Amino acid sequence: MKKTFFDLINSIEHTLVRADGEKIAEASFNPEISHIAFDSRDVSSGTIFFALPGTHTTGNVYIPQAIKAGAAAIVFQDELEPATVEKIKSELSARKESVAFVKVPDARFAMAPLSACFYDNPSKKLGIIGVTGTEGKSSTVSFVWQLLRLTGHKAGFISTVQYSEGGDAIANPEHQTTPEAPIIQKRLYEMVNNGCEYAVIESSSHGLSPKTNRTGCIDYDCGIFMNVTLEHLEFHKTFEQYRDDKANLFRKLDENDHEKTILGKKVKVPAFGIVNLEDESAKYFINATKQPVIGFTTEGKAGKSAAENGTAAKPLPPIPDQLPVLLARNIASARYGMTFDLSEPNVIDTNAKPLPRKVIHVKTSLPGAFNTYNVMAAMSAVSRLTGTSLDTVAELASKLVPVKGRMTVIDKGQPFEVIVDYAHTPSSFETIFPPIRHRCAGRMIALFGSGGERDTEKRPLQGQVAAHFCDVVILTDEDPRGEDPVELLKQIAVGAEKAGMKMGENLFITHERPEAIRQALKMAKKDDIVLLLGKSHENSIIYKDHVMPYDEIKEAEKALSELGF
Secondary structure, three states, X not given: OOEEHHHHHOOOOOEEEOOOOOEOOHHHOOOEEOEEEOOHHHOOOOEEEEOOEOOOOEHHHHHHHHHHXXXXXXXXXXXXXXXXXXXXXXXXXXXXXXXXXXXOOOHHHHHHHHHHHHOOOHHHHOEEEEEEOOOOHHHHHHXXXXXXXXXXXXXXXXXXXXXXXXXXXXXXXXXXXXXXXXXXXXXXXXXXXXXXXXXXXXXXXXXXXXXXXXXOOOOOOEEEEOOOOOOOHHHHOOHHHHHHHHHHHHHHOOOOOOEEEEOOEEEEXXXXXXXXXXXXXXHHHHOOOOOOEEEEEOOOOXXXXXXXXXXOOOOOOOOOOOOOEEEXXXXXXXXXXXXXXXXXXXXXXOOOOOOOOEEEEEEEOOOOOOHHHHHHHHHHHHHHHHOOOHHHHHHHHHHOOOOOOOOEEOOOOXXXXXXXXXXOOHHHHHHHHHHHHHHOOOOEEEEEOOOOOOOOOHHHHHHHHHHHHOOEEEEOOOOOEOOOHHHHHHHHHHHHHHOOOOEOOOEEXXXXXXXXXXXXXXXXXXXXXXXXXXXXXXXEEEEOOOEEEOOHHHHHHHHHHHOOO
Protein backbone atom coordinates (compact mmCIF):
# COMPACT_ATOMS: atom_id res chain seq x y z
CA MET A 1 0.00 0.00 0.00
CA LYS A 2 1.51 3.30 -1.14
CA LYS A 3 0.01 6.77 -1.56
CA THR A 4 1.41 10.21 -2.03
CA PHE A 5 1.47 12.57 0.91
CA PHE A 6 -1.04 15.03 -0.51
CA ASP A 7 -3.49 12.28 -1.45
CA LEU A 8 -3.63 11.58 2.26
CA ILE A 9 -3.28 15.00 3.80
CA ASN A 10 -6.24 16.40 1.87
CA SER A 11 -8.42 14.24 4.14
CA ILE A 12 -7.58 16.32 7.23
CA GLU A 13 -7.60 20.01 8.04
CA HIS A 14 -3.99 21.10 8.21
CA THR A 15 -1.34 23.76 8.00
CA LEU A 16 1.92 22.85 6.31
CA VAL A 17 4.94 24.21 8.15
CA ARG A 18 8.66 23.77 8.46
CA ALA A 19 10.09 22.70 11.79
CA ASP A 20 10.96 26.35 12.41
CA GLY A 21 7.38 27.44 11.80
CA GLU A 22 7.82 28.87 8.29
CA LYS A 23 5.27 27.79 5.71
CA ILE A 24 6.52 25.57 2.90
CA ALA A 25 5.41 25.15 -0.70
CA GLU A 26 3.14 22.16 -1.13
CA ALA A 27 4.44 21.31 -4.62
CA SER A 28 7.95 20.49 -3.44
CA PHE A 29 6.96 18.26 -0.55
CA ASN A 30 4.87 15.36 -1.77
CA PRO A 31 6.68 12.20 -0.65
CA GLU A 32 5.35 8.70 -1.20
CA ILE A 33 3.87 7.18 1.98
CA SER A 34 3.99 3.45 2.63
CA HIS A 35 3.36 3.21 6.36
CA ILE A 36 1.64 4.97 9.29
CA ALA A 37 3.14 5.01 12.79
CA PHE A 38 2.44 6.70 16.12
CA ASP A 39 5.41 5.12 17.90
CA SER A 40 8.81 6.33 16.72
CA ARG A 41 10.19 2.80 17.20
CA ASP A 42 7.88 1.61 14.40
CA VAL A 43 9.10 4.20 11.88
CA SER A 44 10.89 3.17 8.70
CA SER A 45 11.48 4.74 5.30
CA GLY A 46 8.29 6.19 3.82
CA THR A 47 6.45 6.46 7.14
CA ILE A 48 4.09 9.22 8.17
CA PHE A 49 4.71 9.68 11.90
CA PHE A 50 2.01 11.02 14.23
CA ALA A 51 3.54 12.74 17.26
CA LEU A 52 0.78 12.20 19.82
CA PRO A 53 0.38 13.93 23.18
CA GLY A 54 0.73 11.49 26.08
CA THR A 55 0.03 11.26 29.80
CA HIS A 56 3.65 11.61 30.87
CA THR A 57 5.33 13.05 27.75
CA THR A 58 4.61 14.30 24.24
CA GLY A 59 5.32 12.64 20.93
CA ASN A 60 6.92 15.88 19.71
CA VAL A 61 10.15 15.00 21.51
CA TYR A 62 10.39 11.81 19.41
CA ILE A 63 10.20 13.63 16.05
CA PRO A 64 14.01 13.73 15.64
CA GLN A 65 14.14 9.97 16.28
CA ALA A 66 11.40 9.41 13.67
CA ILE A 67 13.29 11.51 11.09
CA LYS A 68 16.47 9.55 11.76
CA ALA A 69 14.54 6.30 11.21
CA GLY A 70 13.37 7.47 7.77
CA ALA A 71 10.04 9.25 8.31
CA ALA A 72 8.80 10.98 5.16
CA ALA A 73 6.23 13.16 6.90
CA ILE A 74 5.45 14.32 10.45
CA VAL A 75 2.01 15.19 11.82
CA PHE A 76 2.15 17.04 15.14
CA GLN A 77 0.26 19.47 17.36
CA ASP A 78 1.27 22.30 19.69
CA GLU A 79 4.44 24.36 19.40
CA LEU A 80 7.76 22.58 19.17
CA GLU A 81 10.25 23.29 21.93
CA PRO A 82 13.41 25.13 20.78
CA ALA A 83 15.58 22.17 21.83
CA THR A 84 13.41 19.82 19.72
CA VAL A 85 13.64 22.16 16.72
CA GLU A 86 17.44 22.14 16.92
CA LYS A 87 17.51 18.33 17.04
CA ILE A 88 15.12 18.19 14.07
CA LYS A 89 17.36 20.53 12.05
CA SER A 90 20.36 18.38 12.90
CA GLU A 91 18.61 15.21 11.68
CA LEU A 92 17.34 16.95 8.54
CA SER A 93 20.84 18.13 7.64
CA ALA A 94 22.04 14.52 7.78
CA ARG A 95 19.39 13.38 5.27
CA LYS A 96 19.14 13.79 1.53
CA GLU A 97 15.35 13.48 1.41
CA SER A 98 13.03 16.28 2.48
CA VAL A 99 10.49 15.74 5.26
CA ALA A 100 6.98 17.21 5.18
CA PHE A 101 5.62 18.66 8.43
CA VAL A 102 1.91 19.04 9.17
CA LYS A 103 0.71 20.92 12.21
CA VAL A 104 -2.88 20.10 13.24
CA PRO A 105 -5.09 21.09 16.17
CA ASP A 106 -5.31 17.47 17.37
CA ALA A 107 -2.85 14.87 16.05
CA ARG A 108 -4.69 11.86 17.50
CA PHE A 109 -8.02 13.00 16.05
CA ALA A 110 -6.40 13.50 12.65
CA MET A 111 -5.11 9.91 12.56
CA ALA A 112 -8.56 8.46 11.84
CA PRO A 113 -9.40 10.20 8.55
CA LEU A 114 -5.83 9.89 7.29
CA SER A 115 -5.68 6.18 8.17
CA ALA A 116 -9.06 5.52 6.58
CA CYS A 117 -7.92 7.28 3.41
CA PHE A 118 -4.59 5.40 3.35
CA TYR A 119 -6.38 2.04 3.55
CA ASP A 120 -9.07 2.99 0.98
CA ASN A 121 -11.91 3.34 3.51
CA PRO A 122 -12.34 -0.39 4.21
CA SER A 123 -15.44 0.04 6.41
CA LYS A 124 -17.34 1.02 3.24
CA LYS A 125 -16.65 -2.49 1.93
CA LEU A 126 -17.78 -4.46 5.00
CA GLY A 127 -20.90 -4.81 7.10
CA ILE A 128 -19.69 -3.33 10.40
CA ILE A 129 -21.05 -4.42 13.78
CA GLY A 130 -20.00 -2.46 16.87
CA VAL A 131 -20.45 -3.71 20.43
CA THR A 132 -20.23 -1.39 23.45
CA GLY A 133 -20.86 -1.82 27.16
CA THR A 134 -19.02 -1.90 30.46
CA GLU A 135 -19.27 -5.71 30.55
CA GLY A 136 -19.87 -8.43 27.99
CA LYS A 137 -18.25 -6.76 24.97
CA SER A 138 -15.54 -9.30 24.20
CA SER A 139 -17.82 -12.31 24.56
CA THR A 140 -20.56 -10.74 22.46
CA VAL A 141 -18.08 -9.77 19.73
CA SER A 142 -16.77 -13.33 19.65
CA PHE A 143 -20.26 -14.85 19.54
CA VAL A 144 -21.33 -12.55 16.67
CA TRP A 145 -18.17 -13.49 14.76
CA GLN A 146 -18.62 -17.21 15.41
CA LEU A 147 -22.29 -17.15 14.38
CA LEU A 148 -21.50 -15.22 11.19
CA ARG A 149 -19.01 -17.91 10.24
CA LEU A 150 -21.40 -20.69 11.23
CA THR A 151 -24.05 -19.19 8.92
CA GLY A 152 -21.58 -19.32 6.05
CA HIS A 153 -20.32 -15.73 6.02
CA LYS A 154 -16.64 -14.84 6.13
CA ALA A 155 -15.95 -12.31 8.87
CA GLY A 156 -13.23 -10.74 10.97
CA PHE A 157 -13.26 -9.11 14.36
CA ILE A 158 -11.28 -6.90 16.75
CA SER A 159 -11.61 -7.31 20.52
CA THR A 160 -9.79 -7.02 23.84
CA VAL A 161 -8.91 -10.70 23.82
CA GLN A 162 -8.33 -11.62 20.18
CA TYR A 163 -8.72 -10.50 16.60
CA SER A 164 -9.21 -12.11 13.20
CA GLU A 165 -8.61 -10.74 9.72
CA GLY A 166 -10.76 -13.48 8.21
CA GLY A 167 -8.95 -16.57 9.45
CA ASP A 168 -8.68 -18.11 12.89
CA ALA A 169 -8.62 -15.91 15.97
CA ILE A 170 -5.23 -14.51 17.04
CA ALA A 171 -4.36 -13.35 20.57
CA ASN A 172 -4.44 -9.57 20.98
CA PRO A 173 -0.97 -8.45 22.16
CA GLU A 174 -2.23 -5.07 23.41
CA HIS A 175 -3.83 -3.99 26.73
CA GLN A 176 -6.21 -1.91 24.64
CA THR A 177 -9.83 -2.79 23.88
CA THR A 178 -10.22 -0.58 20.81
CA PRO A 179 -6.85 -0.02 19.09
CA GLU A 180 -5.67 3.29 17.67
CA ALA A 181 -7.18 4.23 14.30
CA PRO A 182 -4.26 3.07 12.07
CA ILE A 183 -4.41 -0.42 13.58
CA ILE A 184 -8.21 -0.69 13.19
CA GLN A 185 -8.14 0.56 9.60
CA LYS A 186 -5.27 -1.76 8.67
CA ARG A 187 -7.09 -4.79 10.10
CA LEU A 188 -10.31 -3.83 8.29
CA TYR A 189 -8.26 -3.44 5.09
CA GLU A 190 -6.81 -6.93 5.52
CA MET A 191 -10.32 -8.30 6.13
CA VAL A 192 -11.44 -6.83 2.80
CA ASN A 193 -8.39 -8.32 1.03
CA ASN A 194 -9.16 -11.68 2.61
CA GLY A 195 -12.70 -11.72 1.25
CA CYS A 196 -14.65 -10.88 4.41
CA GLU A 197 -18.24 -9.67 4.28
CA TYR A 198 -18.47 -8.51 7.90
CA ALA A 199 -16.33 -7.09 10.70
CA VAL A 200 -17.20 -7.01 14.40
CA ILE A 201 -15.49 -4.29 16.44
CA GLU A 202 -15.38 -4.12 20.23
CA SER A 203 -16.06 -0.40 20.61
CA SER A 204 -15.00 0.95 23.98
CA SER A 205 -15.94 4.31 25.45
CA HIS A 206 -12.32 5.40 24.95
CA GLY A 207 -12.44 4.37 21.29
CA LEU A 208 -15.78 6.12 20.70
CA SER A 209 -14.72 9.33 22.45
CA PRO A 210 -13.83 12.32 20.25
CA LYS A 211 -10.75 12.69 22.48
CA THR A 212 -9.17 9.65 20.81
CA ASN A 213 -11.29 9.31 17.65
CA ARG A 214 -10.11 5.72 17.29
CA THR A 215 -13.43 4.74 15.68
CA GLY A 216 -13.59 7.88 13.54
CA CYS A 217 -14.36 7.22 9.85
CA ILE A 218 -15.84 3.78 10.54
CA ASP A 219 -19.21 3.27 8.86
CA TYR A 220 -21.10 1.20 11.45
CA ASP A 221 -24.24 -0.66 10.37
CA CYS A 222 -25.26 -2.38 13.60
CA GLY A 223 -24.71 -1.11 17.14
CA ILE A 224 -25.09 -3.37 20.18
CA PHE A 225 -25.43 -1.87 23.67
CA MET A 226 -24.88 -4.29 26.55
CA ASN A 227 -24.81 -2.08 29.68
CA VAL A 228 -23.19 0.96 31.25
CA THR A 229 -21.99 1.16 34.86
CA LEU A 230 -19.45 3.09 36.91
CA GLU A 231 -16.05 2.75 35.19
CA HIS A 232 -13.25 4.75 33.54
CA LEU A 233 -14.06 8.01 35.32
CA GLU A 234 -10.34 8.87 35.29
CA PHE A 235 -10.84 9.43 31.54
CA HIS A 236 -14.46 10.53 31.16
CA LYS A 237 -14.68 12.44 34.49
CA THR A 238 -18.44 11.88 34.91
CA PHE A 239 -20.85 8.97 34.40
CA GLU A 240 -22.90 11.15 32.06
CA GLN A 241 -19.89 11.76 29.81
CA TYR A 242 -18.98 8.06 29.92
CA ARG A 243 -22.47 7.10 28.78
CA ASP A 244 -22.55 9.84 26.17
CA ASP A 245 -19.29 8.66 24.63
CA LYS A 246 -20.62 5.11 24.43
CA ALA A 247 -23.79 6.37 22.76
CA ASN A 248 -21.67 7.72 19.90
CA LEU A 249 -21.84 4.17 18.51
CA PHE A 250 -25.59 4.58 17.96
CA ARG A 251 -25.22 8.12 16.62
CA LYS A 252 -22.75 6.78 14.06
CA LEU A 253 -25.52 4.55 12.64
CA ASP A 254 -27.07 7.72 11.22
CA GLU A 255 -23.86 9.01 9.61
CA ASN A 256 -23.81 6.84 6.48
CA ASP A 257 -26.33 5.56 3.95
CA HIS A 258 -25.33 1.87 4.46
CA GLU A 259 -24.87 1.45 0.71
CA LYS A 260 -21.71 -0.61 0.52
CA THR A 261 -19.60 -2.50 -2.00
CA ILE A 262 -19.06 -5.93 -0.43
CA LEU A 263 -17.12 -8.58 -2.37
CA GLY A 264 -17.38 -6.32 -5.42
CA LYS A 265 -21.17 -6.00 -5.30
CA LYS A 266 -23.20 -2.99 -4.22
CA VAL A 267 -25.55 -3.93 -1.37
CA LYS A 268 -27.78 -2.20 1.14
CA VAL A 269 -26.77 -3.35 4.61
CA PRO A 270 -29.50 -3.35 7.29
CA ALA A 271 -28.97 -0.53 9.80
CA PHE A 272 -30.22 -1.09 13.34
CA GLY A 273 -29.41 -1.05 17.04
CA ILE A 274 -29.71 -3.75 19.70
CA VAL A 275 -30.25 -2.73 23.33
CA ASN A 276 -30.26 -4.49 26.69
CA LEU A 277 -33.59 -3.28 28.07
CA GLU A 278 -32.66 -4.15 31.65
CA ASP A 279 -30.08 -1.38 31.78
CA GLU A 280 -31.31 1.94 33.13
CA SER A 281 -29.73 3.72 30.15
CA ALA A 282 -31.59 1.65 27.54
CA LYS A 283 -33.87 4.50 26.47
CA TYR A 284 -30.89 6.87 26.23
CA PHE A 285 -29.31 4.60 23.61
CA ILE A 286 -32.58 3.97 21.80
CA ASN A 287 -33.01 7.73 21.44
CA ALA A 288 -29.43 8.18 20.20
CA THR A 289 -30.28 6.85 16.72
CA LYS A 290 -32.99 7.24 14.10
CA GLN A 291 -32.51 3.62 12.98
CA PRO A 292 -34.78 0.76 14.13
CA VAL A 293 -33.84 -0.77 17.49
CA ILE A 294 -34.37 -4.28 18.85
CA GLY A 295 -34.57 -4.83 22.61
CA PHE A 296 -33.65 -7.93 24.61
CA THR A 297 -34.26 -8.91 28.21
CA THR A 298 -34.25 -11.81 30.67
CA GLU A 299 -36.78 -9.95 32.85
CA GLY A 300 -34.02 -9.73 35.45
CA LYS A 301 -33.45 -13.49 35.63
CA ALA A 302 -29.71 -13.40 34.90
CA GLY A 303 -26.70 -11.82 36.61
CA LYS A 304 -27.07 -8.91 39.00
CA SER A 305 -30.80 -8.56 38.55
CA ALA A 306 -31.37 -12.20 39.46
CA ALA A 307 -29.51 -11.73 42.74
CA GLU A 308 -31.56 -8.66 43.61
CA ASN A 309 -34.98 -9.94 42.58
CA GLY A 310 -34.79 -13.68 43.09
CA THR A 311 -37.60 -15.30 41.09
CA ALA A 312 -39.51 -12.05 40.58
CA ALA A 313 -39.50 -10.45 37.15
CA LYS A 314 -37.75 -7.10 37.06
CA PRO A 315 -39.85 -4.20 35.70
CA LEU A 316 -38.23 -2.76 32.59
CA PRO A 317 -37.29 0.92 32.32
CA PRO A 318 -39.70 2.94 30.14
CA ILE A 319 -39.25 2.02 26.47
CA PRO A 320 -40.96 3.19 23.26
CA ASP A 321 -44.17 1.48 22.20
CA GLN A 322 -43.96 -1.13 19.44
CA LEU A 323 -40.28 -1.83 20.14
CA PRO A 324 -39.58 -5.44 19.08
CA VAL A 325 -38.31 -7.37 22.12
CA LEU A 326 -36.48 -10.69 22.45
CA LEU A 327 -37.29 -12.35 25.76
CA ALA A 328 -35.32 -15.13 27.48
CA ARG A 329 -37.03 -17.35 30.07
CA ASN A 330 -36.40 -20.66 31.82
CA ILE A 331 -32.67 -19.96 32.08
CA ALA A 332 -30.66 -22.86 33.46
CA SER A 333 -26.89 -22.62 33.88
CA ALA A 334 -24.34 -25.11 35.14
CA ARG A 335 -20.57 -25.47 35.23
CA TYR A 336 -20.27 -26.50 31.59
CA GLY A 337 -23.29 -25.02 29.87
CA MET A 338 -26.51 -23.04 29.75
CA THR A 339 -29.97 -23.30 28.21
CA PHE A 340 -32.87 -20.89 27.86
CA ASP A 341 -36.09 -20.37 25.93
CA LEU A 342 -36.10 -17.43 23.54
CA SER A 343 -39.38 -15.75 22.75
CA GLU A 344 -39.11 -14.21 19.29
CA PRO A 345 -41.15 -11.11 18.31
CA ASN A 346 -40.86 -12.06 14.61
CA VAL A 347 -40.67 -8.43 13.51
CA ILE A 348 -37.87 -5.93 13.17
CA ASP A 349 -39.66 -3.00 11.56
CA THR A 350 -40.99 -0.89 14.43
CA ASN A 351 -43.76 0.42 12.16
CA ALA A 352 -45.17 -3.06 11.53
CA LYS A 353 -47.79 -4.77 13.64
CA PRO A 354 -46.19 -7.42 15.87
CA LEU A 355 -46.83 -11.02 14.90
CA PRO A 356 -47.52 -13.80 17.41
CA ARG A 357 -44.42 -14.76 19.39
CA LYS A 358 -42.60 -18.02 18.77
CA VAL A 359 -40.55 -19.79 21.42
CA ILE A 360 -37.13 -21.17 20.46
CA HIS A 361 -35.05 -23.40 22.74
CA VAL A 362 -31.38 -22.37 22.92
CA LYS A 363 -28.67 -24.70 24.21
CA THR A 364 -25.01 -23.70 24.55
CA SER A 365 -21.81 -24.97 26.16
CA LEU A 366 -21.24 -21.52 27.67
CA PRO A 367 -21.08 -21.32 31.49
CA GLY A 368 -22.86 -18.60 33.47
CA ALA A 369 -26.44 -17.35 33.23
CA PHE A 370 -25.12 -13.87 32.36
CA ASN A 371 -24.08 -15.26 28.96
CA THR A 372 -27.79 -15.25 28.11
CA TYR A 373 -27.44 -11.52 27.41
CA ASN A 374 -24.39 -11.99 25.18
CA VAL A 375 -25.94 -14.85 23.20
CA MET A 376 -29.27 -13.07 22.70
CA ALA A 377 -27.56 -9.94 21.38
CA ALA A 378 -25.31 -11.95 19.06
CA MET A 379 -28.15 -14.10 17.70
CA SER A 380 -30.30 -11.05 17.05
CA ALA A 381 -27.51 -9.24 15.19
CA VAL A 382 -26.61 -12.18 12.96
CA SER A 383 -30.21 -13.05 12.17
CA ARG A 384 -31.04 -9.51 11.11
CA LEU A 385 -27.82 -8.84 9.19
CA THR A 386 -27.76 -12.09 7.23
CA GLY A 387 -31.49 -12.73 6.88
CA THR A 388 -31.10 -16.06 8.68
CA SER A 389 -34.06 -17.21 10.80
CA LEU A 390 -33.58 -17.17 14.57
CA ASP A 391 -34.48 -20.88 14.60
CA THR A 392 -31.43 -21.63 12.48
CA VAL A 393 -29.16 -19.31 14.42
CA ALA A 394 -30.38 -20.90 17.68
CA GLU A 395 -29.34 -24.34 16.47
CA LEU A 396 -25.89 -23.00 15.63
CA ALA A 397 -25.54 -21.44 19.10
CA SER A 398 -24.83 -24.93 20.45
CA LYS A 399 -21.47 -24.72 18.64
CA LEU A 400 -20.36 -21.47 20.31
CA VAL A 401 -16.98 -21.68 22.06
CA PRO A 402 -16.28 -19.58 25.19
CA VAL A 403 -13.71 -16.81 24.94
CA LYS A 404 -10.38 -17.59 26.60
CA GLY A 405 -10.32 -16.12 30.09
CA ARG A 406 -14.09 -15.62 30.26
CA MET A 407 -15.34 -18.08 32.91
CA THR A 408 -12.56 -20.46 31.88
CA VAL A 409 -12.55 -23.59 34.05
CA ILE A 410 -9.14 -25.04 34.97
CA ASP A 411 -9.53 -28.72 35.79
CA LYS A 412 -6.45 -30.71 36.77
CA GLY A 413 -8.37 -33.22 38.84
CA GLN A 414 -8.40 -31.07 41.99
CA PRO A 415 -11.43 -31.49 44.34
CA PHE A 416 -12.34 -27.80 44.00
CA GLU A 417 -13.18 -25.54 41.07
CA VAL A 418 -10.80 -22.96 39.64
CA ILE A 419 -12.30 -20.34 37.33
CA VAL A 420 -10.47 -17.56 35.45
CA ASP A 421 -12.49 -14.52 34.40
CA TYR A 422 -11.91 -10.91 33.36
CA ALA A 423 -14.42 -9.44 35.84
CA HIS A 424 -12.82 -6.41 37.49
CA THR A 425 -15.62 -3.93 38.23
CA PRO A 426 -18.27 -3.85 40.98
CA SER A 427 -21.03 -4.44 38.42
CA SER A 428 -19.23 -7.38 36.80
CA PHE A 429 -18.80 -8.90 40.28
CA GLU A 430 -22.52 -8.47 40.85
CA THR A 431 -23.10 -10.29 37.57
CA ILE A 432 -20.86 -13.33 37.99
CA PHE A 433 -20.92 -13.90 41.77
CA PRO A 434 -24.66 -14.66 42.34
CA PRO A 435 -25.02 -17.75 40.10
CA ILE A 436 -21.70 -19.12 41.37
CA ARG A 437 -22.73 -18.51 44.96
CA HIS A 438 -26.01 -20.28 44.28
CA ARG A 439 -24.36 -23.51 43.17
CA CYS A 440 -21.30 -23.42 45.45
CA ALA A 441 -21.41 -26.23 48.03
CA GLY A 442 -18.27 -25.02 49.79
CA ARG A 443 -16.54 -21.64 50.09
CA MET A 444 -16.04 -18.96 47.44
CA ILE A 445 -12.47 -17.66 47.35
CA ALA A 446 -11.96 -14.60 45.15
CA LEU A 447 -8.62 -13.16 44.07
CA PHE A 448 -8.45 -9.79 42.29
CA GLY A 449 -6.99 -6.28 42.25
CA SER A 450 -7.56 -2.99 40.46
CA GLY A 451 -5.76 -1.12 37.70
CA GLY A 452 -3.37 1.63 38.74
CA GLU A 453 -3.80 5.16 37.40
CA ARG A 454 -7.42 4.32 36.62
CA ASP A 455 -10.80 4.95 38.26
CA THR A 456 -10.29 5.00 42.04
CA GLU A 457 -13.96 5.30 43.02
CA LYS A 458 -14.65 1.69 42.12
CA ARG A 459 -11.99 0.24 44.44
CA PRO A 460 -13.84 0.17 47.78
CA LEU A 461 -16.98 -0.91 45.89
CA GLN A 462 -15.08 -3.89 44.50
CA GLY A 463 -14.18 -4.91 48.04
CA GLN A 464 -17.68 -4.38 49.32
CA VAL A 465 -19.36 -6.49 46.61
CA ALA A 466 -16.79 -9.26 46.92
CA ALA A 467 -17.22 -9.41 50.69
CA HIS A 468 -20.98 -9.70 50.28
CA PHE A 469 -20.75 -12.85 48.13
CA CYS A 470 -17.40 -14.46 48.96
CA ASP A 471 -16.03 -16.24 52.02
CA VAL A 472 -12.40 -15.32 51.40
CA VAL A 473 -10.93 -12.38 49.46
CA ILE A 474 -7.27 -12.12 48.46
CA LEU A 475 -6.23 -8.77 47.01
CA THR A 476 -3.37 -8.83 44.52
CA ASP A 477 -1.75 -6.95 41.65
CA GLU A 478 -3.65 -6.32 38.45
CA ASP A 479 -1.67 -3.54 36.72
CA PRO A 480 -0.38 -1.18 39.45
CA ARG A 481 1.39 1.00 36.86
CA GLY A 482 2.83 4.04 38.64
CA GLU A 483 0.99 3.51 41.94
CA ASP A 484 2.25 1.79 45.07
CA PRO A 485 0.78 -1.75 44.76
CA VAL A 486 0.03 -2.27 48.45
CA GLU A 487 -1.49 1.17 48.99
CA LEU A 488 -3.74 0.59 45.97
CA LEU A 489 -4.97 -2.73 47.40
CA LYS A 490 -5.63 -1.14 50.79
CA GLN A 491 -8.19 1.11 49.06
CA ILE A 492 -10.09 -2.00 47.96
CA ALA A 493 -9.76 -3.52 51.44
CA VAL A 494 -11.62 -0.56 52.94
CA GLY A 495 -14.81 -1.69 51.22
CA ALA A 496 -14.37 -5.34 52.21
CA GLU A 497 -13.78 -4.38 55.86
CA LYS A 498 -16.81 -2.13 55.80
CA ALA A 499 -18.83 -5.18 54.71
CA GLY A 500 -17.57 -7.20 57.68
CA MET A 501 -14.38 -8.92 56.54
CA LYS A 502 -11.33 -8.96 58.81
CA MET A 503 -7.75 -8.57 57.64
CA GLY A 504 -5.75 -11.72 58.27
CA GLU A 505 -8.85 -13.86 58.83
CA ASN A 506 -10.79 -13.88 55.58
CA LEU A 507 -9.24 -10.82 53.92
CA PHE A 508 -5.64 -10.79 52.70
CA ILE A 509 -3.29 -8.50 50.78
CA THR A 510 -0.65 -10.42 48.83
CA HIS A 511 0.39 -8.04 46.11
CA GLU A 512 2.60 -10.40 44.08
CA ARG A 513 0.06 -12.24 41.95
CA PRO A 514 1.80 -15.64 41.45
CA GLU A 515 2.24 -15.87 45.23
CA ALA A 516 -1.40 -14.87 45.79
CA ILE A 517 -2.61 -17.60 43.44
CA ARG A 518 -0.69 -20.22 45.39
CA GLN A 519 -2.12 -18.84 48.62
CA ALA A 520 -5.67 -19.18 47.28
CA LEU A 521 -5.17 -22.71 45.95
CA LYS A 522 -3.57 -23.92 49.19
CA MET A 523 -6.61 -22.64 51.09
CA ALA A 524 -9.10 -24.39 48.83
CA LYS A 525 -10.81 -27.57 50.04
CA LYS A 526 -13.33 -29.97 48.54
CA ASP A 527 -16.34 -28.25 46.91
CA ASP A 528 -14.78 -24.76 47.16
CA ILE A 529 -14.70 -22.46 44.13
CA VAL A 530 -11.61 -20.31 43.51
CA LEU A 531 -12.13 -17.27 41.27
CA LEU A 532 -9.06 -15.68 39.68
CA LEU A 533 -10.31 -12.34 38.40
CA GLY A 534 -9.14 -9.31 36.43
CA LYS A 535 -6.19 -10.55 34.35
CA SER A 536 -7.77 -13.25 32.24
CA HIS A 537 -6.29 -13.20 28.72
CA GLU A 538 -3.76 -10.41 29.35
CA ASN A 539 -0.12 -11.28 28.80
CA SER A 540 1.60 -9.00 31.30
CA ILE A 541 1.40 -7.11 34.59
CA ILE A 542 2.39 -3.46 34.28
CA TYR A 543 4.48 -1.94 37.08
CA LYS A 544 6.00 1.51 37.43
CA ASP A 545 9.48 0.48 36.29
CA HIS A 546 8.91 -2.73 34.34
CA VAL A 547 6.39 -4.96 32.57
CA MET A 548 6.28 -8.55 33.82
CA PRO A 549 5.27 -11.22 31.27
CA TYR A 550 2.32 -13.11 32.72
CA ASP A 551 -0.28 -15.73 31.81
CA GLU A 552 -3.02 -16.27 34.40
CA ILE A 553 -4.16 -19.66 33.13
CA LYS A 554 -0.63 -21.05 32.83
CA GLU A 555 0.26 -19.68 36.27
CA ALA A 556 -2.77 -21.36 37.83
CA GLU A 557 -2.00 -24.64 36.08
CA LYS A 558 1.61 -24.46 37.28
CA ALA A 559 0.48 -23.78 40.85
CA LEU A 560 -1.92 -26.73 40.78
CA SER A 561 0.87 -28.94 39.47
CA GLU A 562 3.07 -27.86 42.38
CA LEU A 563 0.27 -28.98 44.71
CA GLY A 564 0.29 -32.42 43.11
CA PHE A 565 -2.69 -32.13 40.75
